[in-house]
Amino acid sequence: MFKALDSVDGTALGRWARACVDGLESRCDEINRLNVFPVPDSDTGTNLLVTMRAAAAEALTAADASVSEVAAALARGAVAGARGNSGVILSQVLRGIAEAADCGRLDAATARSALNEASVLAAEAISVPVEGTIVTVLRHGAAAASACPHDTPLSDVVRAAADAAAEALARTPSQLAALGLAGVVDAGGLGLVVILDALVGVVTGETPQRADLGVAVPRAPVVEVEVPTPDCVDQADDQDYEVMYLLADSDDVRVGALRSDLDALGDSVIIVGDGAGVYSVHVHCADPGAAVEAGLAAGRPHQVRISCFVLDQRRRHGPAPATTRGILAVVAGAGVADLFEEEGAEVLRYEQSVTPGQLLAAIRDVGHGEVLVLPNGALSAQELVAVSVAARNENHSVLMLPSSSTVQGLAALAVHDPSRVAADDAFTMSEAAANTRWGSLRIAPERALTLVGTCEPGDGLGLIGHEVVVIAPDASEAGRRLLDQVLGVGGEMVTLLLGVAAPDGLADMLIDHVDRHHPGVEVLVYPGGQDGDLLQLGVE
Template structure:
């Protein structure tokens, strides 16, 4: 048997994160099947796995110190948190990071870390409910704290895991929804997996939980039903007072789960945000990573109001909106055209050449030669005969309109993911890594990452005299843009294109994609390709006819 660790260093912490990912992967479906609270949407295991995987990937680039690895785990978990359970998991890692700043994690500091995690998780929740992952976390911390002072690290983490198991077994008697379903809390089981992984890393032996009872016939204490009913009435009354549109059936549900990240803010503005979210919804959780970034979670009827509250608090990014209430109300009555399990990619494109190019790569195409409105995009999504839709807007609509489209599209019993493609060349990069064999969330992540890593620009000809950030241009001048900003003004399009290429390739690149517009000549295409070959040897150039009217050439660099 391996000798138990007396302290956790950075490498052991990183190894623990990997073991957590493996453990959650193997138990993901078990955890999903237990998911009945707060919404029975069978995704708790998936959310925990996604969150832990984001944390582990963040820690890969950290240096070897325990403080830096722990901080990276917390940052990654907060940034990648999914669902209530994922946000709570991020606070477990935040608690460890707060204590690891001292430079070590031994028996004493691990107790402190679990205590800190329990405090952070409890404080993050708008209305704490017994019988959830937070309850299990609190009892795990208490069990670790009850160990004699001379207990070694292995004893402390083993006691914490055992305390979590005991608390998990009691969750059906604490929470009415669990008692009626006869199951333990899904998030609590996930926490047991995570603590058992820590025991395995420290002692070399992972506890055998094959006999762990996940289903139990219990008699729920009447007070549990009454307390929950009173709480539901409180929420209904509260939302009615706020003018919210609350379902009038016995099972109170909300339509959307909204999550996003907030940066460039402070504690005061976050406190205001938490209050405002409590007015527009419930299941409010607002947590920080200890390094200036905050993760926000809320269930609500008005997704736009939840996002607007965040915009008032700071810089909002990483917005996710999922719809679940209509699925619960309607049952399995999705679109008649839906084919379960089929995934489609919908690309918004301009130009005959671009339409053929995207279609040849397997994408469904929505032409944007004329202006695309939110209604047109929504109709195109609804006409697709698939339950999973990845949408590449390619810059056709602003972010706020896309949020509305996404929220409405999810009402039709389908999963819709909007990818951050701001141009057709970014869309092509995303489409190149599309793989239907992966889960939709992983496929969307890989495509989003490919799009985000593609620098893009465009070459245009000025139609009139105007003022830009680079100065005044005259009609007929060649313009080079990076994103939406003019960075080059030249005498003609070819010169503007060459100078633009030098800028976007100045920080590196292996592949340049040139998507030629309707008015681009062969001479222009050849001039730009030759420039790359002579000035940037080793960089591959792909040239495609796009046929778009707005850009003479779109440029993508990977």
């Protein structure tokens, strides 16, 4: 029988982060469908999920660490990976936990402090707070936790917060006109309830079941809450772009000036920090260039993301016109195919090999006027040139990107921005691919001579690019030595794509090796499903 926790340690906090990811994954589509405010762009669930995944991935670097170290990693990852209004607010929930856990414990008292601090940080982050949003739901959850007597156990504190948040969520249609008219609860608020319920599950062993929270509520007259005009925008007619970037080398004074500048440029201005000198900046505006220039005056903007609401809505709500851009990725493996499709790419999947004719047919089937192709090493340069020439006509503009491996293709796709002109988008994606070192781990099928010696059947082979650089008696040893080589010249993140023949425990062993010998390097592991290679890796 599960015994409720009196306090949360680093391991339990890591479990909570993974439970949040699982919960948001299961309700992502549902949350997206509820998204009507501040713009009806149907991405709140996706933004929360992407942000929480970034936080959980960063927490892997603090595995087996103290609760304060894990909490700090969660906040750091969330601020760096925040997407959209809701993701930025979520980052402040995690930052509130990090600041409360700085004392080295997360018990009933510090949990109350964490939620209060999160509520304050979230409210301060928004230039024009609006009732009936995720901030409202968070405030009520924090208030319920604070109202608990001081001797209340942790399990009752977190349960009170989650229940109060759920009740506040149910009231959001009566607080915000856009929600009442649409007959829905606030999308970000639902995501927050999912996250608080996950904490209840970790602490008590039983996650609350609230299957009906996201259902549409009856449309009824709503209580109009008078709020300033900028944050009442329900359409993207005036503010066509969402601009987000991280800001370093700044301070509170310059961030305050930046907030004023962005308020003058647009709305939905949110600026938050991770507590360690990095700020996440978010704004909806008509002039994305001016929003970035304002950041240059305040510090060093990086990881700039610009989204166009009009293009996003067209992609979601019907066939794209012939002038839009599509991505076609050539991939081997079911898991890899899923990764590309989740990021919006169309996929040409193959088992052993793909022919130029198959690629040409796939390009012609893409319903876009501009097609960027990620060949991922499946065809030779000469074959790609021939296909590119044959595919171009009055209806298709085709650009072959220099992705020589699957991991390079994923890195390129991560920076794809359809709002750029095709040449600029292709250049940025190509640069991301080129900056990703890649390699693979295999088992030698026969005796052969390589640049580093002779291998025997069954030896583990580590390759960087197409060249064998490691020969070892087994795959595990080859994998460790391969990682040492690719990380020996630097790197902040390693992506591992596991093949169908990867032995059990290989990924865990390699993660442990990186943690021990390359501290600070993040490791992401995905089921690739490719044949041949035990794993493929990319280093950024």
